[in-house]
Amino acid sequence: MTVDHNTPTLDRTDPEGAIAAAAERNRNWNRWGADDVRGTMNYLTQAHRAAAAALVRRGASFSLSQSFDMDGPQKGWRRRTNPVHTMLDTGTDAVAGVQGFPHGIGGADDVVSMPLQCSTQWDGLGHIFDHGVAWNGRPANEVVTSLGDGVTGIETVANGIAGRGVLLDVGRRFGTDGELPDGFAITTRHLESTMHAQDVAVGTGDLVLVRTGQLTRARRDGWGDYAGGAAPGLSFTTADWLHDSEIAAIATDTWGFEVRPNEFDVAFQPLHQVAIPNIGLFLGEMWDLDALAQDCAADGVYEFFLTAAPIPVTGAVGAPVNPIAVK
């Protein structure tokens, strides 16, 4: 593992101050008007999307979704459970002749009950607040009530998350056997070094995928504390890069996007607090980047056409997604 000597210094005792300063520097409120509900997704224009489609060469497609089932990592923290999938009708019923349909037709139907953040997902703009304020400066209690997010529900971006995807395989660049250790803080320098090594640039409107390798480890060793425990992830100090790069969204193969334990003595997801309500940035979590990463390592091409369309549950502050990368 390469040691990074240039990590910006953080005062571990002052998350409030660091967050306030980073939020102030990077706040995008009103950048797209007072009524905006799409945040950084505004960067992803039709022109970017059209250009991204031209990245498709072989037609190989990769699902970046983890499974949605009871074998997932959730342990019930804040009532986040794994999905419970049950059947309304089955093949055993059909064969037993109890369905009552005519002419030999039989059927199976099913139901799912799940937290919208249980597996591969987008955080919506109503997912995190900064001192009671949501994206674009709106009071959080006027945005997200028990009825859901009435303003920035995930349905507001359901039609457009398709564009240029770029994989930054930081795990491969800086990890051992492709895996960063838990607690590894990915800084801007790590990101830039990875881009350089991969010979790929990140620009306005891109959908950036950061692979840490933690999921590879969990798949091999068991979930352990994947859902909420220590993990590699983005350093708080990348807030400025997240803003300045003008990316449309960023996703990781981890539960919580940012490095855990967080980089302050007492903190909870401080980078989220800057990124979502202040930058208006879409964060993806629990993405499975391994098959794609293997392909990228093989052909040296780290850019692709990415469609990551969330299920438009009206008013959702997060949403399950099956992202498809096509190369």
Place this chain on the structure above:
Amino acid sequence: MTVDHNTPTLDRTDPEGAIAAAAERNRNWNRWGADDVRGTMNYLTQAHRAAAAALVRRGASFSLSQSFDMDGPQKGWRRRTNPVHTMLDTGTDAVAGVQGFPHGIGGADDVVSMPLQCSTQWDGLGHIFDHGVAWNGRPANEVVTSLGDGVTGIETVANGIAGRGVLLDVGRRFGTDGELPDGFAITTRHLESTMHAQDVAVGTGDLVLVRTGQLTRARRDGWGDYAGGAAPGLSFTTADWLHDSEIAAIATDTWGFEVRPNEFDVAFQPLHQVAIPNIGLFLGEMWDLDALAQDCAADGVYEFFLTAAPIPVTGAVGAPVNPIAVK
């Protein structure tokens, strides 16, 4: 409405016989080997996908998903309800100061409970059986139990439903103000006439979208019996076309894909019984094709790159999807 004088004749009293004959003619079992779980999705090759990406010109994207919320059409038939979305945390909680997080961060999380066939969806290959037999000739009770579809669960095709989409706006071609009346049976002749009028061909591996206009009507007049009542849709007589055209999948803007009332005196979704377990065809239902159709009518281009990646609920016999068409 143009009357079609060439509709094949069906004996309304003999669905068993008609289904058996159509199944016999169009059965694809073992076409892709005894272990196959992907059915007609096998037609959608990387080459097709790569060619499809070249259809993207402007970069305009269209979500073909209806909403997922309590305002949907479901009325509880066979326990199919509308999605129930509830919050685990809210902005009102955050502002009330009851969340207990440090440094001013607040959050919102949510949960959904829903039938997998409640809104825009793919039918999986385990959704329908023919006399107790599932896709590729497997006994239905060895495929779909209370634990779900252990063989052809939707996750088996979760990585690849991205390719050439073709919209056949039959509603616009044969309807009044773009809407076919309920009970209108779309025959092969209607499909071919629409292709001709739209100057577009359908071929192997395509993802075909058939717009009837019923959703347009429901949106204007209220759901009524959209979920399970009378509807325009594919005629049973299209079974051979569905097979011979070698399409990968087909979707409509209706609840049940095929015309309702069905074309036999006593019947329940007879075309499903041929299409899913025998042809191995993927059917999409409750898609919202209106915005895309408007664009296609405007520019005269009815083909596009379509990504329709289902949420991979393990073992699901159906799955919610937010299909994205890019032109």
Place this chain on the structure above:
Amino acid sequence: MTVDHNTPTLDRTDPEGAIAAAAERNRNWNRWGADDVRGTMNYLTQAHRAAAAALVRRGASFSLSQSFDMDGPQKGWRRRTNPVHTMLDTGTDAVAGVQGFPHGIGGADDVVSMPLQCSTQWDGLGHIFDHGVAWNGRPANEVVTSLGDGVTGIETVANGIAGRGVLLDVGRRFGTDGELPDGFAITTRHLESTMHAQDVAVGTGDLVLVRTGQLTRARRDGWGDYAGGAAPGLSFTTADWLHDSEIAAIATDTWGFEVRPNEFDVAFQPLHQVAIPNIGLFLGEMWDLDALAQDCAADGVYEFFLTAAPIPVTGAVGAPVNPIAVK
């Protein structure tokens, strides 16, 4: 239907004023201390309970619960649906031999997803607020958050709702064929007249059941708007009687306990606003009183031992209950 000439006069244009006055007159805050969480359930002492047990003569028992299933009256208002019951394992699976258990054992398990107010239920003390204030004067936002009712959750009374039940069959006394018409406001005079006719008294700590006959009608004619539409029920003017009588709880065979349409031009359940947060009274709704009422009419005995123990879902503001009356 007997007309009641003595209904107290209400100013239909001033619900605010009427509610404030009734709340002021009947407020029980601090009656049982500042920490109280049981409200009027405090009236139901061990002595009352012991005396009530002596009412059991024949040992006949009556369930006062409606069914919990998809055939219920809920239509989705504010996401109140009927219960969705699904199976985790079935007999068809067991017989198909797919369960994998040893020595010939097979099993069935099940799951339910339901609003806690979907069928026969108790309203908890956290169910209704008066100008943002909950029972005993607590700020509602310190009592009921997205985590549930942290103070007066239904579990706080789960051990003690067993005592003397009294059925007041107002439907039989004042209705046609035992049924009050929708919109019929049951006043204190109606209650007293019914007690007189039935030769039964109501006193401190009693669990009072008021039968209107609306459920009888719904059972015969279909649900219609049973869940939220017009209904017979308690008049707003009974607030003082509800307080002064020192009953522990009161339940009806209707969706909403009080008469609907409510007795003000613009109002929503005004009697709840007095009864729950101010009196601290437990309200039962959607109870099935018909079989019990028939028995009471037959033997002329309208008092019994009643156990109505809610399922103690921690933090619930309402709770399903299967009340058992024993005579």
Place this chain on the structure above:
Amino acid sequence: MTVDHNTPTLDRTDPEGAIAAAAERNRNWNRWGADDVRGTMNYLTQAHRAAAAALVRRGASFSLSQSFDMDGPQKGWRRRTNPVHTMLDTGTDAVAGVQGFPHGIGGADDVVSMPLQCSTQWDGLGHIFDHGVAWNGRPANEVVTSLGDGVTGIETVANGIAGRGVLLDVGRRFGTDGELPDGFAITTRHLESTMHAQDVAVGTGDLVLVRTGQLTRARRDGWGDYAGGAAPGLSFTTADWLHDSEIAAIATDTWGFEVRPNEFDVAFQPLHQVAIPNIGLFLGEMWDLDALAQDCAADGVYEFFLTAAPIPVTGAVGAPVNPIAVK
């Protein structure tokens, strides 16, 4: 711990044979007619119930229900999770002024999603099968399908589980500090010795509660493997006593009623296989008997009036219950 030298001998290698023999000896099929759906609940007559009510002296009531919340013991085995309770409306919403109700009324509603066997519960007669056969000799696949138990659903006994309860505190009699160790098999001798020590008899129609002390231990030490792991419980050899005693039902403070590991080398809940489909006996699991046991130890009275009315989820094979014992 007293060693019991008289435990009947079991051939640990032959569960099939032992189960078949015990089932043959104790089978109650057709005892109450071919159409019977109530099994041993038939023993609980009105006369028994009336006599039981006379056991109430002080009016002290005890809830025997564990909590229903995310802090429960379930770990997801066969999709048995802890209950997920979410809010449809909250006090924080009400105070934030976002509910839109008139005259200052605010409200809170809630939803639960839970396995019916997640916490304190009755096993219904459709819960277990013996070689594909359910209670009274019915084919299991004609009884319990994906639609639920269409014959012996828990609603069939919802009106009558109220009668004489008897607590057998075997933990207190044979345990250390009131707790039997995991793996302790309670035999008929243990039951009889406890009755003798407690000076109480068990007879026809009784509802018997067997306290092992395992819940006391779990409450102190954490759940551990309470849900499905090792536990004290009824020995397989009590099958004859369960039958001959003519009790109406029996419940324990453990997850699985019978001793675990089970008393055969390879087995899964063999006593259930005799008790439910053959004897037609109702089993209660996960009951909280501690407060009641403490009271019984204090006053030496181990009998009481017990109401244990399951929530009548139509077709349920198990059901949550809040049992209330009144002394």
